[in-house]
Amino acid sequence: MAYSISTALAIYFVLWWVVLFVTLPFGVRSQHEDGEGAPGTDPGAPVMARMGWKLLWTTLISAVVFGIGMWAYHQGLLNIERLSKLMGLPF
Template identity: 70%
Template sequence: MTSISTALAIYFVLWWVVLFAILPFGVRSQSEQGQRAPGTDPGAPVKAQMLRKLLWTTLISALIYAAAALAYRAGYLDIDRLSKLFGLPLN
């Protein structure tokens, strides 16, 4: 059993990884839309839709974390199995 702080740390890292994977979806740049604001980069997004992306990130992270937690409790993610999977010998 892991501690609450360890579980939160794992979820925090997972959340950021998922966020960076989700950020590019649905982004239209100013040059693609033809709506360039003076003084901005042509690649700047027209609508970033950050609230929507933050909600999706939270949902997807929770699902991945829940699946990993269930696999860990069922014994599929123990150190012996993972070391064999990655070819790392245990001393």
């Protein structure tokens, strides 16, 4: 079974969002931690979120993980028979 382009894009899209939520907390300092809070804002609001860098890192990490997954799939390491056997399910 070969992946179609739309399946590969859907897998990458889901993987990208998962990695984004993993990278969001890194390097964020709240107003409370930094000591500079604007009046009327939440103390937990970030001072500088640096979303551009996070989006770049998310794209790079996702591409590497996706590439490793596709390599493993094409090598036969991620086929349905092998995965069902590892989980103890009858195939």
